[in-house]
Amino acid sequence: MTTTTAFAPRVRTEIPGPRSRQIQKTRAQEVSASVGAAIPVYIASASGSVLTDVDGNEFIDFGSGIGVLTLGHVNPAAVAAAIAQTRKFTHTLFTITPYESYVEVCRLLNAMAPGSFEKRSVLSSTGAEAIENAVKIARAATGRNGVAVVDHAYHGRTNMTLGMNYQYAPYATGAGPRPGEIYRTNNSYPYRDGLTGPEAARRAIERLEVTAGAENLACLVVEPIQGEGGVIVPADGFLPALQEWCNRHGIVIIADEIQVGLGRTGTLFASEHFDFEPDLVVTAKAIAGGFPVSAVTGRAPIMDAMITGGLSGTFSGNPVGCAAAVEILGQLQQAGTLERARAVGERIHDGLLALKDDFPIIGDVRGLGGLHGIEFVHEDGSPNPVAFGRMLSLVAERGLIALPGGDHHHVLRMLPAITISDELIDEALHILREALGAL
Incomplete structure (x- = not known):
């Protein structure tokens, strides 16, 4: 055109x-x-x-x-909800004196996320924080330490996520040693590798079985479509094959949908394009129209694995952000969006x-x-x-x-x-x- x-x-x-x-x-x-x-x-x-x-x-x-602004800058309904909430209260800390909007965001995410199984959610502030929470949850659920990621990945700028990123520079340059027990394997990159999805998955699995050992892995974290890595769309069959291998070995498979989820690719979650139902889904960015909210959503037994008090933080699920998120998540489910x-x-x-x-x-x-x-x-x-x-x-x-x-x-x-x-x-x-x- x-x-x-x-x-x-x-x-x-x-x-x-x-x-x-x-x-x-x-x-x-x-x-x-x-x-x-x-x-x-x-x-x-x-x-x-x-x-x-x-x-x-x-x-x-x-x-x-x-x-972040998937539904546009200064989304009227989200901004109005946030302003209204600031006139009521701006903070209490959900783990001290909770509030309903946090619960409602979790309810919406549980209903929207891929998979027909029972789900739970936990809210945090940033995408990197949510990724770290997902890894902690997977380790608690499996009793294992190993974390697997794929080439070209980007997951954040905290200490844990620096070790999960594919690129060392600039994010980890001069920041000291990155954490261990993180194993890298091949992604599906059709333009560069020319492999079918099953072929790319077989290559990735073989590498992990040699370098990590399936019995040592708590989780495999993968972006259904990579953003920072170069908008890499995997070949059909790649993600379901990884999921089947993880399920067979008791490995929690985690979809990092921070950039590609919540309507951006034309479905509520990018995983839906690939017949992929991850155990845990991580969201952030678009969830609240510019207010800092993130989440981990997934299988109830896995999400409940950590002891009470093991998750959350001072600003996790801030009420102003939650008010905006309720509006954004509602709009994403409206006809025509x-x-x-x-x-x-x-x-x-x-x-x-x-x-x-x-x-x-x-x-x-x-x-x-x-x-x-x-x-x-x-x-x-x-x-x-x-x-x-x-x-x-x-x-x-x-x-x-x-x-x-x-x-x-x-x-x-x-x-x-x-x-x-x-x-x-x-x-x-x-x-x-x-x-x-x-x-």
């Missing part, structure tokens, strides 16, 4: 603009240098799928705060395939719903991070925010809100075509 419509320019200044540069200068004096900024434009306001910076420049947001996500995905996918036909620097286009990636390659098919780095700037200069992905930062990752309009999608595709032409 080639877009020919003339679009009014959204960017009024150079990027970053003068006010953003001024703030950036202050930031360099006041904020730790270890905190990065992919695109140093400072945002003043946001609405739906458009950001406006302090210089008046507008950007179509294909980042959504790395998948997931259908719109699938329509968004089809329109983006068709547009990206048209770009691939015209620009051989694009090696692969992949994704579902509001999650897509363009893999940039050299003529020999090897990753091309230089092209990606230039593209990130070229699209920003034209009013589009996108994200890096892939082990070599060579995949342009796009996570628009699933409520985005067709007109904004077409404008974003137009910007991508212009930027590719300039590249």
Whole structure:
């Protein structure tokens, strides 16, 4: 699909603009240098799928705060619920004096998550915290220590998750030794390995049986579709084969759906695309429309394995976040929401395939719903991070925010809100075509 419509320019200044540069200068004096900024434009306001910076420049947001704003910026119902809750109380700590909204979020997640078995949930604050909780739960349930992950994975920036991530830099650089008893195996990467799902699973299982030993593994943690790893969609049959092996050996299989769950790929959970029913599902990001809430949801006997008091924390399941989450989870189940996500995905996918036909620097286009990636390659098919780095700037200069992905930062990752309009999608595709032409 080639877009020919003339679009009014959204960017009024150079990027970053003068006010953003001024703030950036202050930031360099006041904020730790270890905190990065992919695109140093400072945002003043946001609405739906458009950001406006302090210089008046507008950007179509294909980042959504790395998948947080799945239902758009400043979601009216979620914001209204959060404001109403702040007028009642903002904190008590659920494990001291509980409140109903925490229970309601858990009830909704239990009903929504894959699997017809009885479920329980526990809430926390961040995705990395929820991943650590899932590992603790699996270890308590199995009495084992080993944790298995797959290549290209990203799970967070806490100490435990640093050991689970595929990439050492920048997340673990200089942070000291990473935790042990973590074993890595192959993921399914159809564009690169050319294997069927069962073939890729067999390779992954054989590696784990040699390096970890099935009897030593408490859990296998896998993203049904990898985000930071480069929007890697596994071949059909890969995840069910891993699940069957885990079930046979008493290994808890955990789906990290922090980025790809809660409607983003056109189903409530990305696992549903692959006939995959994990024992535990980890959610965060989109769960509360921008408020920090995360969760682990799964089989009741596994979720109840830790002793009372073993989970939770000071801000786990904060009541303001829970109020927003109830609204967001309700909207995700409304008629038409997931259908719109699938329509968004089809329109983006068709547009990206048209770009691939015209620009051989694009090696692969992949994704579902509001999650897509363009893999940039050299003529020999090897990753091309230089092209990606230039593209990130070229699209920003034209009013589009996108994200890096892939082990070599060579995949342009796009996570628009699933409520985005067709007109904004077409404008974003137009910007991508212009930027590719300039590249």
